Amino acid sequence: MNQASGIFDPLGDDEKGEPPGKPAASAAAGAVPAKKKFLRFYKPSELAAYEVPENVKIIGDLHVFRGGIFVLGGAPGVGKSFALSALAISGATGAPWFGLTVHRRFKTMILQAENGLVRLSSEYKAHCAQAGLDEWVRVSEDVDTFAFEDPAFCAEFRAEVEAFAPDVIVLDPWNRATRDVFEKDFRAAFDNIIACLPSGDARPALMICAHTKKPREERAHGRGLLAQLSGSLVLGSIPRAAFVLQVANDDELCNEFVFSCCKNNNGPLGAPTAWKREGVRFVGPLESFDWEAFKQGGKGGPGKNVKIELHHLEEVFDDGRRWLPKNKAKEKLMQLTGAGKQACYDALNKVKSRFADSLRINPANGEMTIESPWPDDE
Numbered sequence: 001m002n003q004a005s006g007i008f009d010p011l012g013d014d015e016k017g018e019p020p021g022k023p024a025a026s027a028a029a030g031a032v033p034a035k036k037k038f039l040r041f042y043k044p045s046e047l048a049a050y051e052v053p054e055n056v057k058i059i060g061d062l063h064v065f066r067g068g069i070f071v072l073g074g075a076p077g078v079g080k081s082f083a084l085s086a087l088a089i090s091g092a093t094g095a096p097w098f099g100l101t102v103h104r105r106f107k108t109m110i111l112q113a114e115n116g117l118v119r120l121s122s123e124y125k126a127h128c129a130q131a132g133l134d135e136w137v138r139v140s141e142d143v144d145t146f147a148f149e150d151p152a153f154c155a156e157f158r159a160e161v162e163a164f165a166p167d168v169i170v171l172d173p174w175n176r177a178t179r180d181v182f183e184k185d186f187r188a189a190f191d192n193i194i195a196c197l198p199s200g201d202a203r204p205a206l207m208i209c210a211h212t213k214k215p216r217e218e219r220a221h222g223r224g225l226l227a228q229l230s231g232s233l234v235l236g237s238i239p240r241a242a243f244v245l246q247v248a249n250d251d252e253l254c255n256e257f258v259f260s261c262c263k264n265n266n267g268p269l270g271a272p273t274a275w276k277r278e279g280v281r282f283v284g285p286l287e288s289f290d291w292e293a294f295k296q297g298g299k300g301g302p303g304k305n306v307k308i309e310l311h312h313l314e315e316v317f318d319d320g321r322r323w324l325p326k327n328k329a330k331e332k333l334m335q336l337t338g339a340g341k342q343a344c345y346d347a348l349n350k351v352k353s354r355f356a357d358s359l360r361i362n363p364a365n366g367e368m369t370i371e372s373p374w375p376d377d378e
Contacts, residue, residue, distance in 0.1 A: 058167060058205060059090075060100035061267030063241050066167060067203045069190075071174075071236075073210045073229045074245035079257065080209050081114050082123070082280050083245055084170050085139075087207065089127055091168060092136035098243075098259040099273045099285050106167035107136050109160070109204075113143045113176045123280045138164050146177040148192035157196050161204075169197070172209035174235070186234040210235055212244060221272065221295055225262035240265045248274065248294055251345045253326050253366075257282065258294060293342030308347045312337050313355055313370050320360075320372035329368060 058064045074080045083098070088108035090097040115123075120139060127133060138160075147153035161169070171177060171193070178189040197203050212228040220228050225244040226236045236242060242263040248256035259282075260272040274291075275284035316332045317324065324332070326348055333344040346352065348368065350359050358371045 057103045058106055059097055059102055060270065061264065063100055063261060063264055063267065064168070064205055064207070066205055068240040069206045069238055070241045071208045071210050071229065071239040072243045072245065073212045075212050078245050078247055079277055080245055081112070081172055083282065084110065084172055084207065084209055085123060085127065085280065086282060087168070088137045089130070092133050093130060098275065098282065105136065107164065108168045108170060109164055109166035110139045110170040110172060111143065111146065112140055112172040113146065114172055116142045126280050146171065148177060148189065148196060154196045161197065166204050168205045168207055170207045170209065174208045174210040183234050186231065190238055208239065221260065223262050225260055236263065249342050249345055251349060254345065256286065256289070290341035293340035308333065308337050308339050308343060310355060310358065313347070313358065317370040320370050323362060323367040323369045325367055
């Protein structure tokens with residue numbers, strides 16, 4: 001495996017110069033170590049005969065495999081850390097991760113600089129309702145920086161990895177591992193990190209948490225999401241698979257998200273899926289989701305609130321006599337008008353809606369209604 005690039009070698013570890021599937025012979029006592037072999041070529045028949053070992057596959061159609069490098073991107077605050085904790089829990093329990101099959105239980109080590117013990121405590125109190133996690137998961141305290149250029153930091157990290165022997169290592173976030181966004185800085189960061197990991201069959205998968213760029217007017221989707229990863233193009237080229245987590249719309253109360261694979265060098269991408277976040281967990285996939293409105297990003301197309309008129313809101317709120325939670329009002333508006341979810345959320349947005357002057361919000365409980373169209377004395 002080319003450690004600097006993270007390229008998946010379908011023929012296994014080539015560093016020892018041994019044929020596929022055969023362990024290197026033990027060196028004779030006192031023998032001079034053989035020089036590292038940099039190149040090896042295979043016949044087409046050897047390539048055709050190769051089968052990926054079962055213990056290499058971890059998640060999905062080689063979406064995550066042992067020894068590879070992967071990235072999960074998303075905007076700040078979208079829930080990437082929760083999503084990566086969910087990956088660790090899936091490894092401990094064998095449950096699917098965002099709908100992707102977990103092929104075997106696996107250990108996860110999370111090196112993170114995002115969350116203090118207060119946040120982590122509240123998160124894992126929920127997760128630890130599932131017994132047996134201690135055997136499968138390790139989470140670091142809030143690290144000031146990922147100092148992979150520091151020999152002392154690297155020695156300590158190697159010792160922790162050797163002691164726990166994880167199948168997957170998570171770095172959250174990537175911008176704590178590199179000092180700048182230039183290609184040379186990104187490549188140096190990758191080289192320093194890989195140098196700290198075991199080699200050959202013992203090398204774990206590496207999952208990187210990264211930010212995405214500021215969204216454009218049109219919402220990117222599919223392979224177009226790869227260009228949204230913030231920083232050098234290296235961040236999209238070195239990982240073998242890339243995932244992006246997006247919020248369904250910009251409403252401040254929205255708790256629906258879309259999970260997409262935008263790159264998978266060794267298998268199909270798979271279709272994007274929609275999820276609802278309940279506390280620290282993502283629940284789904286959602287069967288009822290307005291995909292057209294999501295792709296439009298609330299910028300026109302089917303479901304835009306041109307279908308919704310003031311008299312619809314008056315009916316939903318019974319001319320201002322009925323107070324409703326926003327989500328309930330959205331459901332009633334969808335049923336009444338046939339408009340999409342995004343369009344209904346837009347119509348109920350107290351700041352951006354064209355009906356904003358008519359909407360009223362109860363600050364005590366967040367429920368909403370509409371100004372009565374009738375004079376007070378009627």
